[in-house]
Amino acid sequence: MYRSIVLYNYFIYYHVVLQKKLKYKYKLYCHIFKAICNRNFMSSKVQYINTIGDVEFVKSSRSRSVRITVKPNEGVKVTMPTYVLYSNAFRFVEEKKDWIRSSLEKMKALEQTTTVFKPETNFATRFHKLEFIHKPEQKLSAKVGKGFIQISFPTEDILLSVEGQDIIKKAIEFALRKEAKEFLPPRVNELATKFNLTYSQLFLKNLKSRWGSCSHVDNINLNIHLMRLPNHLIDYVILHELTHIVHKNHGPKFWQTLENLSGNARLFAKEMKMYRTRVY
Numbered sequence: 001m002y003r004s005i006v007l008y009n010y011f012i013y014y015h016v017v018l019q020k021k022l023k024y025k026y027k028l029y030c031h032i033f034k035a036i037c038n039r040n041f042m043s044s045k046v047q048y049i050n051t052i053g054d055v056e057f058v059k060s061s062r063s064r065s066v067r068i069t070v071k072p073n074e075g076v077k078v079t080m081p082t083y084v085l086y087s088n089a090f091r092f093v094e095e096k097k098d099w100i101r102s103s104l105e106k107m108k109a110l111e112q113t114t115t116v117f118k119p120e121t122n123f124a125t126r127f128h129k130l131e132f133i134h135k136p137e138q139k140l141s142a143k144v145g146k147g148f149i150q151i152s153f154p155t156e157d158i159l160l161s162v163e164g165q166d167i168i169k170k171a172i173e174f175a176l177r178k179e180a181k182e183f184l185p186p187r188v189n190e191l192a193t194k195f196n197l198t199y200s201q202l203f204l205k206n207l208k209s210r211w212g213s214c215s216h217v218d219n220i221n222l223n224i225h226l227m228r229l230p231n232h233l234i235d236y237v238i239l240h241e242l243t244h245i246v247h248k249n250h251g252p253k254f255w256q257t258l259e260n261l262s263g264n265a266r267l268f269a270k271e272m273k274m275y276r277t278r279v280y
């Protein structure tokens, strides 16, 4: 778990250790519990918080501290260790209200940058151009061919419906996967060879919130949405995952190595903030 990438760039992240004393008191208890039941034990509840709205509170046996996340299209979520009382977590959210509200505003602005696909929309992936054809007698359908994503639609209402937009996004993601298969494996290979790093296997996935991750056996997972990023940021994410082969955390040594490999880790991390895995 600790090896998986947490690119703090794509969602605003807050992390605070609550009630250290309580934590130690229950630590031993939790270890015994986990040894018996070596899987993630979860329960959750949704609570309305005044001036914020619905907040999802998730108790997880894997959680070590109370953590608030605000993500586009997902809202506010609080993950917490099983031993923390809900009432304490509610109080914690009350204390962080200002931060949550400003994060929600930023997220809403971001959600509005999501493209609504209409016949006049100009959109292309790296190697595929989106095209619309009005076919009144036919159902809405999508076809991905060499260099194009063709959307046939009977009416504009159907095209703009949730289902219609979903079909278009699926077609775009199909094209992104095709591009990722062609582009990413040779690039990962090149960079790994250049820096003398050995990974096990490479998997390409349509991940919800991560650009990539590196497993404990050095398998590298990359998000197909990386294809929407410029080359130097694709390289930056690949190098981030390759660095995890040497450092299994995000400690100072990890960042120093990544800085050496990428040339300007801090700048690239900042640039990554302009992109979201699910917003395009």
Ligand SMILES: [Zn+2]
Pocket: 003, 004, 005, 006, 007, 240, 244, 249, 250
């Ligand atoms: Zn990482």
